[in-house]
Amino acid sequence: MENAEKILKRHPFFEGLDSELLKIIASCASEVRYRAGQMIYEEGDEANQALLILSGKVAIEIFAAQRGPLVIQTLDYGDVLGWSWLFPPFRRRFFAKAIEPTTAIALDGKLLREKAEENPRLGYELLKRFSRIVVERLQATRLQLLDVYGKHS
Amino acid sequence: MVSILERYGVMRGETKDAMLTTPYPIQRFKKETHDTFTLELLSSNGDDGFGFKPGQFNMLYMYGIGEVPISISGDPKEAGRIVHTIRAYGSVTSRMMSLRKGDMVGVRGPFGNHWPIDNLTQRDILLVAGGIGIAPLRPVIYHILSNREKYGKVLLLYGERTPGDLIYEDQIEQWRGRFDLEVDVTVDSAREGWRGNVGVVTILMPRIHLDPANTFAMICGPEIMMYYTLEELEKKGLKDDQIFLSMERNMKCGIGFCGHCQLGPTFICKDGPVFPFSKIKHLFRKREM
Secondary structure, rough: OOOHHHHHOOOHHHHOOOHHHHHHHHEEEEEEEEEEEEEEEEEOOEEEEEEEEOOOOOEEEEEEEEEEEEEEEEEOOEEEEOOOOHOOOOEEEEEEEEEOOOEEEEEEHHHHHHHHOHHHHHHHHHHHHHHHHHHHHHHHHHHHOOOOOOOOO | OOOHHHHHHOOOOOOOOOOOOEEEEEEEEEEEEOOEEEEEEEEEOOOOOOOOOOEEEEEEEEOEEEEEEEEEEOOOOOEEEEEEEEEEEHHHHHHHOOOOOOOOEEEEEOOOOOOOOOHHHHOOOEEEEEEEHHHHHHHHHHEEEEEEHOOOOOOEEEEEOHHOOOOOHHHHHHHHOOOOOOOEEEEEEEEEEOOOEEEEEHHHHHOOOOOOOEEEEEEEHHHHHHHHHHHHHHHHOOOHHHEEOOOOOOOOOOOOOOOOOOOOOHHHHHHOOOHHHHOOOOOOOOOOO
16 A cells, blocks of 8 residues: 555645644554445444545445435545544444445544544644534535425425 | 617517417427426427527416426527426426427517526536526537537536436436536435435535636526535635526516516516626525525
8 A cells, every 4th residue: 555644645634734643644544445335334333433535435324214225425535434433422323335346544543532632733633624524514414404406495 | 778678679560579478389298207397399380490598598388377487408509499398396387297299388488698608618617507407507518519629628517306306317328428528416315226426416516626717607506506506616716707607586577577586686587597696696695585
């Protein structure tokens, strides 16, 4: 695998992050690959990882009795999968499945939390970046709930 | 300044009254989805031309039911055919779903201004469509593809509710296969097995690469979708006068007389439906309007 720090530096999620912090984050990183159709995690699993997607496509699914699995979002290059590792109770809320062969950088959540406790600057940077994703997804979810293309929108 | 009556030649007796409906027979009825259909109309009185510009609309009348404003979604080069793709949202459009080949539809139009496509040669063009908003943008795509060498990079982003609600699916697949057109589609929700994107149309924005100095955007869809799209375009560096929106209000007369479609000092039917964002920014998403 190419130097993790270099890959992280190029990833949109870490755009503008200084090399000192990138180095720390890179020490928690490893490359992972998933086959098309492979489940990455399931609802209720312990959340110990964030995945920075480098290629491929991942579907976030929710299972509804009577309706079966519903895809609520897809993620691809530049997106980040999973923030539950950052907030108690550190459990996955949804299912994540690769729908195309997918390559990602996995960040070890437990290790990152420890390092963030030791280094508040790192902790603040991580929180800022993951909070932005949470806000963006919340806004997108609100739009989905509005059913803007529906009859009564 | 030319008055509306003069513009339509009513006072000079040169053209038909803008309020007069002309009957056209349906040549083809195509069901696009469970609630969306396309009507192709042919002139019943032998005139071989129905010129329109991409972005304009007609008032379609269903006898005894009512009249509705519908964007023209056909190819502007094919003057003999009037094409409308309609989503059955209201009482008139729902009844129109029962129309079939040979039935008559009344047409007034074309009304309104148009996408400024003739002024954007050599530019990169970004088209963002939400839901039935793809229909008023389709003539733009036809025009660009007929004059492909005149335009730079062209991107189409299309958001829909579910995979089953996607319209022009076959055509979009063809466009996807072209090397000179970038097309990306997303739906708000999907069942397992859908291999495309899921999420609102704005999720597609961070994935595209634009030259902010040379790109012009045209957006058509629900206002709230356009609002979030504008935010993303601002992040991409596009200025307000590089963005055009097609606005929708309750259009009735089509020529700015009745005031039903008034938005502040403008009439959507007469001054629009296409506006540069810079012109309507102060009116856009105002709660009272």
